[in-house]
């Protein structure tokens with residue numbers, strides 16, 4: 001059933017596992033994620049960004065989730081990913097989101113603190129969880145290309161947690177969104193992560209965590225794509241981050257790669273087909289498989 005993110009954050013933090021947070025923009029991804037969670041008996045965050053809302057419309061995205069709120073036995077939250085303003089959070093509240101992120105991490109610290117505190121005052125009385133971010137991921141951040149990386153300051157994280165009352169914190173520890181995450185070798189700042197957990201004891205969120213699996217990258221390149229130098233976070237680094245206190249892992253790129261690789265192969269093989277379902281069904285199946293793989297990696301199978 002549809003539940004508050006608070007429930008998912010608290011249980012993951014208590015038992016030391018991570019809940020998968022999977023982005024969706026349409027029915028196919030949403031269905032694949034929920035079926036994967038059901039089969040793995042795992043809790044999940046269903047999350048949409050503001051650009052997902054711009055693409056599909058919030059009434060479609062939230063409407064689909066509310067339509068199936070009692071159709072799956074596993075608990076799932078509907079989360080606003082990278083909310084950029086109080087207005088965006090208010091819209092999500094109006095459409096029955098059960099968790100929000102307010103991402104003011106590229107603004108001056110004091111602004112981040114004040115706006116995040118405001119969002120907590122709006123959401124907490126409604127039982128809606130609030131996630132915020134400290135530090136900046138490289139790559140696309142607030143639609144600004146290749147913003148300067150800023151890693152989280154663990155001392156500031158403690159003050160921020162106390163000053164805002166947030167339910168969860170996303171500390172920037174070296175990851176980036178998308179399929180091209182690292183200039184050189186993949187490197188997460190595990191010591192910094194350990195100190196943030198030690199000082200805040202909050203549920204922590206890992207952004208930019210996709211593995212960017214070579215089997216999907218290869219297939220995309222074989223069927224007309226051009227993903228040169230695509231690189232993600234190794235599975236062992238995700239495991240290590242969860243051991244050190246990550247309790248929600250954001251996963252978008254891995255679903256995109258699974259979907260697009262299958263779509264490209266099907267489109268090139270079935271040259272007479274014009275029924276979208278013939279292509280979308282196997283593509284959905286592949287998304288479901290990669291969601292199950294990530295749920296198992298996060299240690300959340302059987303934790304519903």
Ligand SMILES: O=C(COP(=O)(O)O)N(O)CCCCOP(=O)(O)O
Nearest residue numbers: 049178207208209210250251252253
């Ligand atoms: O941290 C992540 C996912 O990281 P990943 O790219 O490693 O999967 N996310 O927060 C997912 C958001 C990705 C951007 O979505 P839009 O294109 O809709 O703006």
Ligand SMILES: [Ca+2]
Nearest residue numbers: 103105106133
């Ligand atoms: Ca940010």
Ligand code: NA
Nearest residue numbers: 081082101131
């Ligand atoms: Na988020």
Ligand SMILES: [Zn+2]
Nearest residue numbers: 177207208250
């Ligand atoms: Zn993110």
